[in-house]
Amino acid sequence: MALKNERMQDKEVIKLLQNLKDDPAMGGDFDFQKSWSTFAHRYGFNPEIQEPHYTFRDYVETYLWQFTHSMLKPMAAVMAVFVFAVAGSISVVGASGQALPGDQLYAVKVGVEKVQLALAVDASARSQLRVEFASRRLEEMVQLAAQVNSAESGSVQLAANRFKTEVTNIQQELSGEGQTEFAKTVGRKVEVYSSTVTSSSADLPEEVLGEVEEILEETKDQAVEVIITSHEALQDEDSAHELDSALDAEIQSVMALYGDAVSEAVATAEALRAEGLYRRAFQVLKDFAFEADIQADLQIDIQTK
Known part of the structure; x- marks a missing residue:
């Protein structure tokens, strides 16, 4: 019984609201066009305003504005950080070279x-x-x-x-x-390395x-x-040229170390070079240097005993 009375009350409330929906006190007679006209006259606006029509150019300009303000600035910031980072790295690498x-x-x-x-x-x-x-x-x-x-x-x-x-x-x-x-x-x-070491020998342990x-x-x-x-x-000329240069340097080196004692070995090496026998020419000089060093070590041992 109570449930039936409650349903009756709900129907009465709904009917009452339906009757009042157009009542001015409830805003039922609100007219947007009339209200806008009154508002426009009161505050100096044109009451005959129309819905705007946008051209393709308007859309493009709007997109470009949004892109430049919302995308390019962050991208520019990232690029700036990248440039500074790279520049800093290059500076560090350059300084590390010394x-x-x-x-x-x-x-x-x-x-x-x-x-x-x-x-x-x-x-x-x-x-x-x-x-x-x-x-x-x-x-x-x-x-x-x-x-x-x-x-x-x-x-x-x-x-x-x-x-x-x-x-x-x-x-x-x-x-x-x-x-x-x-x-x-x-x-x-x-x-070049050997020349550098020789010129710095006084400083090296x-x-x-x-x-x-x-x-x-x-x-x-x-x-x-x-x-x-x-x-x-x-049997190419380029290799022969390189070997000639290397043999000349080797001859100068042994002559500086052993003087006239190496003259015979040098003459033999030169003769072998003339025949294109570079391997044997180098070996003659090395054999002489090896034997001369052994003799020098023996002399030192004899003198120290």
Whole structure:
């Protein structure tokens, strides 16, 4: 019974609301056009306003405005951050180029070299980088030797070890096939390395000097061996020219060390060169140097006893 009375009350409320929906007190007689006309006259607007019609140009201009304000500014900000980051990185990398072992930026310098090796397009490019890195390690060693005193020679030894590591890498590259051109480059570079070491010998610890000279001699011999092997197979003029230059340098070296005692060996080497027998010409000079060094060591032993 109570539920029935409640339903009757709901129907009466609905009917009452329907009767009142058009009552002015409830806003039922609201007329937008009439109200707008009254509002426009009161505040000085044109009451005959029409719905706007937009052209294609209007749409394009609106899109461009939204794009430039909502997209380009963030993109510009990102690009600015990128440019500053790259510029900063380039500055750091540039500064690290002069860093020596022990400097804060030295790790950056070595890291950049590793990246260069990783990005090398072929074996030839990698080999050339090896030569360049060896040059840098040698320069670092020489600079440190000139700066530190004998009590700090440990840093020079570490620099020498880094140089020897790079030279060992060169030797590994030389052991591959088809490295004749690289061997020519190495042969010329080793002469430069040796000259640098000789001019800096007064600053280098004796032990370091001996180690560096030894590994350079080994590398030079390996480069010459590669060129000789190529020349024996091809008999080309380029290889012959490189071997002539290397043999001339070897003759000058042994004459500076042994003087007139090596004259006979030099004459033999020259005769072998004239016949195109470069391998035997180099071997004659090496045999003489080996025997002369043994004799010198024996003399020292006799004098010390």
